Amino acid sequence: MKKWLEDRLGLSTLFNFFMDEPVEGGAKWSYVFGSALIFVFMMQVVSGVMLATGYSASATDAWGSVYYIQHKTFSGWFVRGMHNIGSSAMIVLAVLHMGQILIYGAYRRPRELNWITGVFMLFMIFGFGLTGYLLPWDQKGFWATQVATSIMGLSPVIGEFLKEVVQGGNDYGNLTLTRFYSFHVFFLPAGLMAFMAIHIYLFRRHGVTPHWKPGELELKKKTQPFWPDQLFKDVIVAVIVFISMVVLVWCRGGAELQSPADPSSNYLARPEWYFLFLFQLLKYFDGELEVVGAIILPSIVAALIIALPFIDRAKSRYPLRRLPVMGSFGALLAVVIFLTAMSVISDSGDERIMEQREKSEKMAHMAVELAEHGIPPQGGTSVFQNDPLYSGEQLLRQHCLVCHNFEGSGGNSAPDLTAYNTKPWLVGFFADPNAPKYYGKTDIDIMPEYDLEEEELSDLVDFLLAQAGKGKEIDSELKETGEMLIEENGCYNCHTFNGTGGDTAPVLDDFGSDKWLRGIIEDPGKKEYFGQLNTMPAFKDKLSKQEIDNIVYFLQNKRKNLIKN
Amino acid sequence: MNKQIYVEETEIHTNKGRRNFLKICSVVLSSLIGVAYAVPLIRVFISPALRHTVSGSTGLIELGSISSCQVNVPMNMKIVDAKTDAWTKFPPMEIGAVWIIMNEDKEFTAFTSICPHLGCGINWDEDSGEFICPCHDSFFDIKGRVLSGPSPRGMDTLETEIKDGKIFVKYQKMRLGISDKMPA
DSSP, X not given: OHHHHHHHHOHHHHHHHHHOOEETTOOOXXXXXXXXXXXXXXXXXXXXXXXXXXXXXXXXXXXXXXXXXXXXXXXXXXXXXXXXXXXXXXXXXXXXXXXXXXXXXXTSTTOHHHHHHHHHHHHHHHHHHHHHHHTTOBHHHHHHHHHHHXXXXXXXXXXXXXXXXXXXXXXXXXXXXXXXXXXXXXXXHXXXXXXXXXXXXXXXXXXXXXXXXXXXXXXHHHOEEIIIIIHHHHHHHXXXXXXXXXXXXXXXXXXXXXXXXXXXXXXXXXXXXXXXXXXXXXXXXXGGGHXXXXXXXXXXXXXXXXXXXXXXXXXXXXXXXXXXXXXXXXXXXXXXXXXXXXXXXXXHTOHHHHHHHHHHHHHHHHHHHHHTTOBOTTOTTHHHHTOHHHHHHHHIIIIITTTSEETTEEOSSSOOOTTTTSHHHHHHHHHOTTSTTTTTTSSOOOOOOOOXXXXXXXHHHHHHHHTTSTTOOOOHHHHHHHHHHHHHTTGGGTSEETTEEOSSSOOOTTTTSHHHHHHHHHOTTSTTTTGGGOOSOOOTTTSOHHHHHHHHHHHHHHHHHHHHO | OHHHHHHHHHHHHOOHHHHHHHHHXXXXXXXXXXXXXXXXXXXXXXXXXXXXXXXXXXXXXXXXXXXTOOBTXXXXXXXXXXXXXXXXXXXXXXXXXXXXXXXXTSOEEEEESBOTTTOOBOEXXXXXXXXEETTTTEEEOTTOOEEESSOSSOOOXXXXXXXXXXXXXXXXXXXXXXXXXXXX
16 A cells, blocks of 8 residues: 555655755754744745635725634634734744854855845745735724835836835725735745745755865764754754744734724824834935935845845855955844834834824724624724714714813813713803803803702702603602792793793703704704804704714713713 | 765764654654644634624514515515624615415415525516526426426425514525425
8 A cells, every 4th residue: 555655656755855855064953944934934824824714805894804803713813813923933034044044154156046035035025024914904004004105106217106006006995905915825925935946946956054164074974864853953943933923922812903994094104013124214314315215225235135145255154254244234133123123212202102002002992892793884994983982972072172172172162061961060050150161151141140059959950951861751759849940940031841931042841862962963053942142053064963963972971971970 | 876975974973763763753743733733723714614604683574565465476575684794794785585475365475585406596487377496497386396397395485474564574594405494
């Protein structure tokens, strides 16, 4: 049976072909980085394929599908977390791999093409990071990637065209996602695998570059086979990398998912950590010079790195004899680390940025909570618009706080809406209706100050507010006292109640109810409300019915919560 | 060629036992990684099969008035329901259709329009007085029984209820291609 299969498949011949590789000078821990990169890449491929089974590349669905992977799919958060941390692992290992090659001088003749294909693969790894980042279509990916494509637009002559090709048209949308998805799962993997094949072929052709010290004879003598001597070390490193990744994912709770991409927000764009140095570099070049920091300088450095095997003409492979090369790369690494650190430090020292970060954290949390009830087909951001609480607050801040004050912010030319229509608010109002907090800054000045006894005032306010409760029967005793107090204090002179009374002040039937509040917002100048003395604009033509409902819902919800506590 | 050389030379400073140990360790450790990683990956992959991904109302859905219904003339009515599809929650929209038939005793029967064979939409052919599935030529009579064709069972009835001149249906998808009627 074994022979039958072997005759047909030739598996052990194939295995020997790949594994029977003499490692001159013996297996070394310093050779593990290449294999570790292949290991992580393979992990990325399988986790990527699994994530693709649940991902939808469309501007309306991407966030929802990633939300679903993260929160509604078994182990989804973990696999997504591994895929996310895998990109960082690739970068770290690639840099270590490069460092080892540099120190050993493994880029030198005849291995120039090993080096060049390797550098291209590093760029592709960055490409993976950049394209993958956008796919969840959350705030972070959306805004950080805008920066990258805008930079592309700065390139001379073809910049604008290039940018539109990459982002799929004049602006971010469905085609940006379908294209980035395609880059991430087809173009880049195909490219990377092709380069990997060439890279490994070239490595096998020229063999490992051993330590610089031992002579040829000694190296030959110490030769060990790749399998199992070197591969064992590679496997140990793979185990360490795997466990570190799992621990990191576990501790961080997987990859973050910010709130859905909202083009109308002013989100603070920050790229992944491995792009921070490029991002920081942009800060040092102003205006016209932008293109220098964004494109010209990085391109020159990239070209120099690629050309390294042709630049380095040192006679010996000893690192100390190649000081200019070692020095320049050391300096380059130092600059990258410095820029990254600068970026982190300047952000963590900026209160405004920390505040925004906190806010976006909250939004992300809320978006996930709202998505629990299903995401409307209009896409991720509509979870907010469909939430009366959130939308109500936004609308209130946008339209009402120009004049009204609310919880410490806003204007002060109209009554304060903090704790509006709660007992303390109304008690304060009766004590001094013309205080600046109430109607003092408006044209309404006809409400007299009432000097009621404490108990009477309490009953009156209780009675008025009891009407706000929908469908609730008002306690008959309270009703009797309330109606009597309204009668006694001459409220009927201005206010209407139960169909009788004046019409120079707001109607008291259903006082403080949703309907009453909605009526005021829609048209406060109506006879039932503030009539001729009104200065508040009518919102019935400015906001949709739904929007007004949301403001009412928000205010009433605030009120109910205050009463509860 | 040079392979020969290294085999000879490496025999000198290593021994077979150590190398076998390394081989076993390598295989065991990499298998462990493989298994550890496969578990969450497989969980992700099969997850949709273990939960309800697409759902609508489970109760009765109102179809509309039955005043225009004629005896033994199937009437096509659309099922309008709010649907949740994985992450998306759709507002009410058409999710399917049923055939409503009133018999001489004013009793109502509802057939789902999904063919029990492979799920195509069944039509009513007025001329022949038969239900026809256009995909694979299954024919059914007005009582939903198979007359001819590949369908393994008759048309699937749905629970109905009449209230205030309106018909309500409990809309359900059935498993296809088997001779027993079973909810999908």
